Every structure is written in structure tokens, then in C-alpha cells.
Amino acid sequence: MADYLLAIDQGTTSSRAILFDRGGHVVRVAQREFPQHFPRDGWVEHDPEDIWETVLATCREVVEQAGITPDALVGIGMTNQRETTLLWDRATGRPLYNAIVWQDRRTADFCQQLRDLGHAELVQSRTGLLVDPYFSATKLAWLLDNVEGARERAERGELAFGTVDSFLLWRLSDGRVHATDATNASRTLLFNIHTQQWDDDLLKLFDIPPSLLPEVRDSSDDFGAADAQWLGVELPVGGIVGDQQAALVGQACFEPGMGKSTYGTGCFMIVNTGDTPAASRNRLLTTVAYRLGGKTTYAMEGSIFVAGAAVQWLRDGLKLFKEAAETEALAKQTRDGHSVYLVPAFTGLGAPHWDPKARGAILGLTRDTGIAEIVAAGLQSVCYQTRDLQVCMSDDMGVPPGTLRVDGGMAANSWLVQFLADMLGVQVDRPTVLETTALGAAYMAGLRFGWYRDLEEIAELWRCEKSFIPSMPEVERERLYRGWLEAVERVKSQA
Numbered sequence: 001m002a003d004y005l006l007a008i009d010q011g012t013t014s015s016r017a018i019l020f021d022r023g024g025h026v027v028r029v030a031q032r033e034f035p036q037h038f039p040r041d042g043w044v045e046h047d048p049e050d051i052w053e054t055v056l057a058t059c060r061e062v063v064e065q066a067g068i069t070p071d072a073l074v075g076i077g078m079t080n081q082r083e084t085t086l087l088w089d090r091a092t093g094r095p096l097y098n099a100i101v102w103q104d105r106r107t108a109d110f111c112q113q114l115r116d117l118g119h120a121e122l123v124q125s126r127t128g129l130l131v132d133p134y135f136s137a138t139k140l141a142w143l144l145d146n147v148e149g150a151r152e153r154a155e156r157g158e159l160a161f162g163t164v165d166s167f168l169l170w171r172l173s174d175g176r177v178h179a180t181d182a183t184n185a186s187r188t189l190l191f192n193i194h195t196q197q198w199d200d201d202l203l204k205l206f207d208i209p210p211s212l213l214p215e216v217r218d219s220s221d222d223f224g225a226a227d228a229q230w231l232g233v234e235l236p237v238g239g240i241v242g243d244q245q246a247a248l249v250g251q252a253c254f255e256p257g258m259g260k261s262t263y264g265t266g267c268f269m270i271v272n273t274g275d276t277p278a279a280s281r282n283r284l285l286t287t288v289a290y291r292l293g294g295k296t297t298y299a300m301e302g303s304i305f306v307a308g309a310a311v312q313w314l315r316d317g318l319k320l321f322k323e324a325a326e327t328e329a330l331a332k333q334t335r336d337g338h339s340v341y342l343v344p345a346f347t348g349l350g351a352p353h354w355d356p357k358a359r360g361a362i363l364g365l366t367r368d369t370g371i372a373e374i375v376a377a378g379l380q381s382v383c384y385q386t387r388d389l390q391v392c393m394s395d396d397m398g399v400p401p402g403t404l405r406v407d408g409g410m411a412a413n414s415w416l417v418q419f420l421a422d423m424l425g426v427q428v429d430r431p432t433v434l435e436t437t438a439l440g441a442a443y444m445a446g447l448r449f450g451w452y453r454d455l456e457e458i459a460e461l462w463r464c465e466k467s468f469i470p471s472m473p474e475v476e477r478e479r480l481y482r483g484w485l486e487a488v489e490r491v492k493s494q495a
Contacts, residue, residue, distance in 0.1 A: 002074035004019045005074050006075070008077070008078040009438040012102070012264070019066055024433060024458075030058040030062040034051065042104070042347065045100060049095075051164060078223075078237065080243060081102060082102060083134055083163065085139035087212075096143070097150075111356070126193070126202060130283060132356065134350070137188055161212040169223055169224070176227075185288075191216070218294065220444040222238070238447075239442070244270055245440070248290075251431065251462065253405065254272065254455045257271065262408040263411050266307050266309065268304065270287075271301075279396075281395065282392035285302070303351050304386070308410050320374065333372040338364075345361075352388060362374060381484075384423065386423070386424065403427045407436040409434070417430060418471075421470045423477060426470065427470070430464070430468070433463075
């Protein structure tokens with residue numbers, strides 16, 4: 001049997017290809033960033049060709065780096081930024097417009113109209129989601145209504161819609177496969193998470209022709225094969241899973257009540273709720289955790305739009321440092337108890353506020369505030385936002401989430417993870433493999449390819465690198481958190 005599995009991890013700011021062995025160890029990584037496009041205030045786009053070209057380049061690069069031939073690969077697993085919306089020509093594979101990114105807020109007014117007309121309850125009851133620009137349906141409706149000729153061509157069956165996974169699968173299979181998995185479908189506002197089908201009532205509500213939609217398959221399934229022209233051999237695709245659910249799998253959170261928080265461009269906290277789609281009273285999301293053998297496992301999720309993107313802004317926008325790795329040393333220089341707050345509402349606020357018109361701010365500046373305090377505030381904002389989610393989940397589930405498993409690029413920063421443990425008041429575990437998003441995709445594909453018998457075997461592979469124990473006095477924890485809540489109130493829109 002082949003020795004390696006190729007995981008494609010297509011993210012918001014970069015594409016990565018990672019080789020894993022059967023033990024879940026990283027063998028090689030290749031990564032390439034690509035440009036972000038901001039044509040108007042609140043609009044965020046990607047050039048789909050940048051996405052495709054960086055994925056293909058990193059796949060070729062990682063195989064070359066490892067010094068192997070492509071026939072040493074058992075196949076491909078894929079994970080992707082969710083909700084980002086693409087529309088392309090079925091005949092040529094060419095996109096009609098840039099990809100509209102999950103962070104994009106251009107449909108905020110449309111979403112408000114839908115809420116005003118009383119459609120929010122229908123949408124939430126079928127999808128587990130809120131009516132918000134974050135999700136794919138209103139982006140797709142915008143494309144159909146604003147790209148010349150798009151709606152007419154869609155009605156004729158000439159176009160295809162997909163999230164990033166579907167687009168990449170189409171390209172990899174040379175147009176032979178138009179499919180997605182249940183986790184990605186569950187983020188579109190068009191998929192009924194109870195029936196596990198595209199929902200006719202929602203398609204009518206958003207005026208989406210059904211012919212646009214991909215086939216929905218299990219997260220571990222036969223997704224066809226990548227054509228031999230790309231890597232020299234035909235490679236089966238055995239797993240597709242949205243990035244945050246992939247991290248849940250990579251963290252082996254297979255039992256109800258187990259949760260993880262991923263710190264990438266955004267931050268996403270997900271808790272496994274088993275075979276029950278638990279509803280939230282606090283505007284959190286009910287979503288598909290994964291679907292295996294036709295059986296759906298559900299999760300509760302809180303979405304923070306800006307986490308690592310705040311660090312990227314401090315680096316590229318304010319130019320306070322050259323490399324993200326410098327933030328840990330800078331944060332250590334801050335005086336205890338500083339009261340600077342950075343609220344990174346660059347594209348609105350996510351859960352539990354869901355305020356698309358909120359905008360970011362730095363508050364609490366004094367004459368002795370320096371770069372270190374502003375950088376620390378950026379890191380702390382991620383922890384405060386996670387506390388927001390923890391409070392909501394505790395109320396929804398009746399018990400607070402226990403030990404939290406963390407991953408993503410920011411989790412390498414020990415200062416941040418310690419502050420997170422202090423702010424949450426719970427133990428935070430960091431795994432030996434931080435590439436848990438790609439690892440989850442590898443595990444899903446590995447199940448398909450026979451590398452693993454079941455989820456129990458995968459769970460045995462998880463290893464903790466370090467546990468962070470809360471050490472901050474509760475009085476200080478609550479003082480800091482109150483200051484955060486006051487700062488958030490000051491940036492919310494008045495609409």
C-alpha cells in the first residue's frame with residue numbers, strides 16, 4: 001500500500017499541501033499565500049485562478065520536496081475555507097466572477113430584508129444557521145443578479161455553483177465531478193440538515209435554480225479522481241470536509257461534549273453534540289460535524305470572523321512587526337493589567353453578536369501605550385471572543401464546555417494560549433500536530449482508503465504536546481472581560 005496521503009488545505013489567505021503518513025505525522029508542507037481583494041468597503045474577494053494555481057503548485061511542490069514519486073500517494077483528502085462562493089461555466093470551467101469570500105458583507109441589506117419579512121425562523125429551523133451575509137446563499141443570489149447574463153444562463157443549466165471544495169474538485173477531475181460533502185453543504189443556507197437534502201423551500205426563497213447545485217456526499221466518500229495531467233498519475237479523492245469540521249476530526253473530538261477551537265484567519269469553536277442537532281438560544285450555529293456511512297453527527301459552533309487576520313493587519317496594515325512569530329515576545333513586554341482593547345470588527349462581528357455593520361476600534365489608549373500593548377490587545381481579542389462563545393455554549397448546553405483542544409497557526413503562541421486558559425478558566429490542550437485541519441481531511445480520506453478501521457482507531461493517534469492551566473485570579477479575569485464587553489458595545493452599529 002502507498003506510504004503517504006496528500007491533504008489539500010485551501011484557506012482564506014493561503015493554500016497548503018501537506019503529506020501525512022499513516023500515523024498522522026506531518027512529512028512535508030508546502031504553502032503559498034495569494035492576494036486578497038477589497039473592491040469596496042465590506043467586500044472581500046479572491047481570484048479563483050489564484051486559488052487553483054496555488055493549490056496545484058503546492059501539491060506539486062510538496063511531492064517534489066519529499067523526494068517521492070506520485071505513485072507513493074494513496075490519494076487525496078481536501079479541506080477548505082467554507083461559505084466562500086463561486087459560480088463557473090460548466091463547459092469551460094471558467095469562473096464568471098471572483099470568489100465572494102465568507103468574510104464579505106455586501107449582502108447585509110438583503111439579509112435584513114429577509115429578516116424583516118419574517119424568514120429567519122424558517123431558515124434557522126431547516127439549516128441551523130442565521131440569516132447573515134456570512135453564508136453562501138445570499139452571495140450566490142448576488143452573483144446571479146449582478147453578473148450580466150448569469151441568471152439566464154443558470155436557468156439554462158449552463159452554470160455550476162460551489163464552495164471552494166466543489167470548484168477545486170471540478171478542476172482536479174477535469175470537469176467530471178460536481179460534488180460537495182455534507183459539512184460544506186450545511187453552510188450554504190440551502191441545505192436541510194435534518195433531511196440531508198437541498199431544501200426546495202429555501203431554493204425558492206433565495207431564487208436559486210436547482211441545476212446549479214453539486215451532489216452532496218459523505219465526508220469520507222468516493223469523490224472521483226484527480227486527473228493524471230496534474231500530478232502525473234490519477235489519484236482518488238476520498239475525503240472532503242469544511243475546515244472547521246476538519247479540525248474537529250483532526251482533534252479527535254468524536255464524543256458528545258468534546259470541543260476544539262481553531263485559530264486561523266478567523267476563530268471557530270465547535271462542540272460535538274452527537275446525533276442530536278442541538279438548537280442554540282444564543283445565536284450560535286447548529287451544523288453538521290461530519291457524515292459517515294450516511295449517519296450524521298452534529299455540532300454547535302461559534303464563529304469569530306477575525307483572529308489571525310488581526311495579527312496580519314497589525315503586521316501589514318500598521319507595520320508594527322515583520323513576522324507574526326514576533327508577537328509572543330512583544331506581548332511578554334506588556335505591563336500587567338494594561339487596559340488596551342482591540343475589537344477587530346473589520347468585517348462586522350460574528351457570534352454571538354452577528355452585527356455586520358460593526359467596525360473595528362482600539363480603545364483605552366494612554367500616553368504610555370506602545371507597540372507591545374497594541375499587539376497584546378490584538379492577541380487578547382481572540383481570547384475574549386472565545387470567552388464570548390464559551391459563555392453562550394455554557395448556557396445552551398447547561399454545562400460549560402470542559403477541556404478545550406486548540407489548533408491553528410496562532411496556537412503556536414504560548415503567551416496567547418496561556419491567556420486563553422486564564423480567560424476561560426479551563427485547561428487548554430495543544431496537540432503535537434497543529435495542522436489539525438489538514439489532518440482531519442487526511443483522516444476522512446484515510447477511512448475511505450482503508451488506512452483506518454474507524455474513528456476509535458483515529459482517536460488513539462491524538463497526542464497532547466502541552467497543557468495550559470489557568471493561573472489568573474478570578475477577580476482579574478472578570479475585570480478584564482468586563483472591559484472587553486464594554487469595548488464591544490462601543491463598536492456595535494446603531495441600526
